[in-house]
Amino acid sequence: MSVFTTVDLLRHGEPEGGQKFRGAIDDPLSALGWEQMRTAVGNYQAWDAVISSPLIRCAAFARELTGRIDKPLTITGGFSELSFGIWEGRAVAEVNAADAQALGQFWRDPVGHPIPQGEPVADFDRRIGAAWDGLLRDYQGQHVLLVAHGGVIRMILRRLLDMPLHRIWRIEVPYAAISRIRRHCDPEAEPHLVFHNGHLA
Known part of the structure; x- marks a missing residue:
């Protein structure tokens, strides 16, 4: 076991359905989305385990990857995306036109x-924080991959960088x-950001 815990954060690729508020909606990856994720990972397989959001745009790729590299997969509901309430499933341009x-x-x-009927961002932050603390505890000393969403990754980085919650975007x-x-x-050690939007090596 290493003296370091290393976590790689991978956002899902492009889903089917175009640009829209997609939190709880379970759209699958588009063909381009599959290509994006496969390209991002390449032949890298140094992980000890893979953790994924249960939403199909994350979990389908995580299942394919763990089948290929023969590593365990854990699906964790705590890493699901923010729910966008009344904006769920609507195009960003549509919402902007209706209520800029x-x-x-x-x-x-x-x-x-907050978005009406959506998950309050402070609650989302607490949920992600609890899931993240559990990941660091359960996978201490290992190198793991977390397949998740843009909002989830922003929240993890916000905590790491001690950013104000209202600045996540x-x-x-x-x-x-x-x-x-x-x-x-x-x-007592603080985590470090090794790279962001980088490349595996």
Whole structure:
């Protein structure tokens, strides 16, 4: 077992259905999305285990990958995406045309201007924080891959960088982007961001 815990964060690729608010909606990956994720991972297989959101745009690729590299897979509901409430399934352009003010307020301050019927961002942050703490505890000293969503990855990086919660949209997380976090197994050690939107090596 290593003295470091290393976690690679992989966002899912492009889903079917185009650009829209897609939190709880379970759209599968498009053909391009599959290609994006396979390209991002390449022949890399140094992980001890893979953890995935249960949503199919993450879990389908995680199952394919673990079958290929013969490593265990854990599906964790705590890493599901933020629910976008009344905007779920609607195109971003449609929401902007219908209520540009509400959309702009949400982008600027998602805590102070939540989406009606959506998951409050503070609750989302607590959920991701609990799942992340559990991952670091359960996989201490291992190198693991977390296949998740843009919002999930932003929340993890927000905690790591001690960013204000209302500034999460400042972090770019493209489809199939990979980031790496490493933490010494000393319980007092702080995790480090090794790279963001980088490449496996």
